[in-house]
Amino acid sequence: MHLTMLLDMACDGFGDRVVVGRVSDGLTPADLRRRARAGAALLRSHRAEALLYVAVNGPAYPVAMFAAAFAGVPLVPVNYRLGEEQLDYLLSQHQNALVVTAPESVAHMGQLGLTALTTDEWLSGTDVDDDESDPEWTEAPAIIIYTSGTTSKPKGVLLRHENLVSYVLGSVEFAGAAQDDAALVSVPPYHIAAVANVLSNLFSGRRTLVLEQFTPQEWLGLVRDEQVTNALVVPTMLARIVGSDGDLSVPSLRNLAYGGAAMPTRIIETALSLWPEVGFVNAYGLTETSSTIAVLGPDDHRAALASDDPAVRARLGSTGRVLPTIDLEIRDPFDEVLPTGSVGRICVRGDQVSAEYAGIGRAVDERGFFDTRDKGYLDEDGYLFIGGRVDDTIIRGGENIAPAEIENVLLDHEDVDDCAVVGVADDEWGQRIEAAVVARPGRTIDPEQLRQHVRLHLRGSKTPDRIHVMDELPRTETGKLVRRRVVTAIAEAAEVVDA
Template sequence: MEPELVEINVTVPHSPAKLWTIVGNPQLYPRFVRGITFCEPVSETAGRGARYRYRAGGEGEAEIFVHRRDEHLAWSSVHGRQHRMSVVLRPVPEGSAVTVLLTVLDGRSPAVPKIRRRILEAIETMCDHLSGVPAADPPPRRPSKRELGRVLVRAGVLTPAQPTGTLKQLRSVGRWGSTLAGGYESVARRTPEALALCDERSERTFGEVDERTTRLAAVLKRYDITEGARVLLMCRNHNAMVETMIACSKLGADLTLMNTGLALGQAAQFAIRHRSQLVLADAEFAALRGQLPPEVPQLWTWPPGGGWHGSTIEELIDAEPPARIAPPSRPGRLVVLTSGTSGPPKGARRPTPHSVADAAAVLSEIPLRAGESILVAAPLFHTWGLAALQLGMALRAGLVLPRRFDPEATLAMIERQQCTALFAVPTMLRRLLDLPEKTRTRYDLSSLRVVASSGAGLPGRLGEEFMDAFGDILYNLYGSTEVSWAAIAGPRDLRAARGTAGRPPIGTAIRVLDRTGAPAPPGATGRLYVGNRLLFDGYTDGAQLDVRDGLMDTGDRGYVDANGLLFVEGREDEMIVSGGENVAPASVEEVLLTLPEVREAAVVGVRDAKYGQRLAAYLVLVPGARLDVDTVRSHVRERLARFAVPRDVVFVDDLPRNATGKVVKQVLRRIYRW
């Protein structure tokens, strides 16, 4: 087959030196060239040029030769599609004359007109970026009722049920609204014998959950828990925790889900500051009682070990006669604590879903199905665990609730309960991967179709490694306590673009704004704003986040590439300024994680008398691996700018993390006295 030649000549209003800031940095190509989703330098180089691994439909490697800086770059494929490219920049009065020659040798590339169009688009996007022209807002994905219906029918949320069952469901939702009380009662009316909850002590059907939570609501009334009362719940994942949440929903009480990783003193301070009227906690947190005012009663949701059988809500429910309860005039509020990685945890009021259609955004990208079992390893007190509970309710799914995460026990529960989905956080995925292969293959995981991860970014190669071991069943959701969901990456996205947060699902908008609040140029990093139907209602201390045109500030920085994929570079308040240069810790961490010896990495800014701040990198090595500081610095220096090279490199046994797996960087600074 004859080689195909594409030649493009165009004049642009930027100097060759300015264009070279992009043309001479192949790692930036995915931001500007549609079709290229990944490009990174390869450690081992052979030949005269620098070698890069890239993905453009398929994987390939190329050698890049810089014949004259600011003037001429050549690209020659080594593996993958066979092609050569030359980019020549010449100064002209108007700016630069750009000549691109692309020779395709294997004849398997897209048609010549498509290649030409993409190159011209890339040049135009680069010029808009350099000129500061705001990126065009993508059209909002406002779904029609028909599209929402299709998503919910595909997931089995809406089905052609028997008229009587449908009528009972609608009556329940009409009485209670789209609350936990309404959701569980509606499923109890339709499929009372179906499994609703399963933990290590008991299994409950939807009918049993509905009847038991009404009894529990009657018990709580004796403690003056009625509409608007404030209840604090400090539990690990188990059936009694969910039943308590439903009972409070039936009463219209406001419920705060306390992070079990907090010090008891912090939990007590929060309860006092927010005037909690009742505390329900697992008995392992019994010492909390001594730090609360004596007038605040406390009930136990889970007994300690050793055969102890104290007065738990289990016994209180069993002793309570069957009862009936009327819906409250307003739904109770759910309060979730923020992660606390960049400051003290704050209470964030989660909104009550408007209807079951709110689940369609997540279900449009993550193929969960009604009536199947979901293992929820993510803590229910966290937004991601709470999302699993609310989605499971909409899907009439049985929830399997391990109190503590154990990787091998998780595989055993998936096999035993035939779970089709696992909700987890990234550190749990790492621990599953760390199991020996012979241990993993001991369990039949053929039922597992979805592993849904959130709560922190997927670091480095973790997503690819997990899919190599367990199959292409991984879905990663980027969101926060405040904005719920923002973007979802499925297996295809995670394979194509390592580290991507994915794309916004239906009904969701993402905008990248610069420091003035204006839309950032294409490919530029800026502050991320998100809009959807479930933005939070504000913090319990009265503080709010900035909202612009219906989109809420996430506090994160990131960019959208030429393929519409979102990449998150970390928190705005974690940005490091060293010698006047901004450095995103996440970009350095990603490079460190490409070292095969590195298992985990965290980068923080520490005080420096000369530069204001310098970078300190904390590395956890793969068991048995050896690495020296100079190799680490050289690896980063070959891939990032000089000011992004860590001055301090510390090898540690593990990184301090909160209960949802996020690295708590302020603890690192405190431990090592920076």
């Protein structure tokens, strides 16, 4: 299986339909294939062993993805927001690469010995006649995505053609979109969701639009102006949209997918009430799994919201059911499979699961299962609940405490907009529980009253010893919390108080 197969199918099925950009000047599958072949020729002329993409999302991105596929080299989308030291480290891993980047970065790439083209130069250079060349079939991965590196140096996750094609074939209906369907994507190009959306929207025949610089007003305006039918956001974006002032109508929107981080129940309930005709989809996946492995669909959302059964209602906080192409087990620390309802490590297996790292190899056991390092459990009907990362567990006096449980209670408080619970070193208990919270606009937080709120819902040993009110929490562009920076911020706040 090869990514170019998906593009060939799109060309054969709806080659003249605009699938990238605005209707007025967007790209059809035929345009995309023509440009991809030209891009592959450019890569071969530079003897490039990889194509680095260090720029904002846009039409140049899918052209780059398929050009790399035709050339038989990996596409490496790199976080252009990184500091110079981190960015240079990643770039140094690909010395024999061609770079597509922003105009202001070209000179810096040259200083590193890399040949660079601006996104405009890349699009101009690939706008030539179709040479109808065949793709190169090599052992190179299709995509290399670097992990966020929030606790250590980033690792390159290798996604092979068969992983990505398996994901698409197992989760997307070919040509399933209508002629006028349009998807709005608001995630950066170096995130697995951006890769998955290029492939899945192309395969379904849905036109893709990108909003790189997100604001609620820009998002709402683009949805209405471009008659967007499908959209993808991260939880922090949805919270800002439903909490904004003005016209919140989205008459064309039929489906709204979210993922990348935990969604506060209060936010999704508000969104469901605000847009009852919209089908909400919660997708759970990892870079190592080529995107989504579990889905909570529109009917699941509506059933949970309408139910008086606490177990069904709780499913609003789940990630839904696992895809039929994925095997999933919940395991204890000794690798024994746990029964329904027991919390343990989420381990998965399937053709779309790469679990492969540059310089390391595949991180799977003898049965082919990948340990996601996420904690969770399955309810009696197979709904998957995520309980945070294994590494986030707080050990207080020998008791294992999941931050997510406490965070859910904090987020249910009417004054709390965002929160994080972490373990802080303590001589007596090993770790004590501390929380950082952000107040909702126009609200104030009394830390002691908030502690009492937690105590009402959880036992005393799970009540934070201290609660710190902050202006904002450190999160990545996709909404993931950077817990080590929360610990640092709490320590700095404590120093100020103790001084």
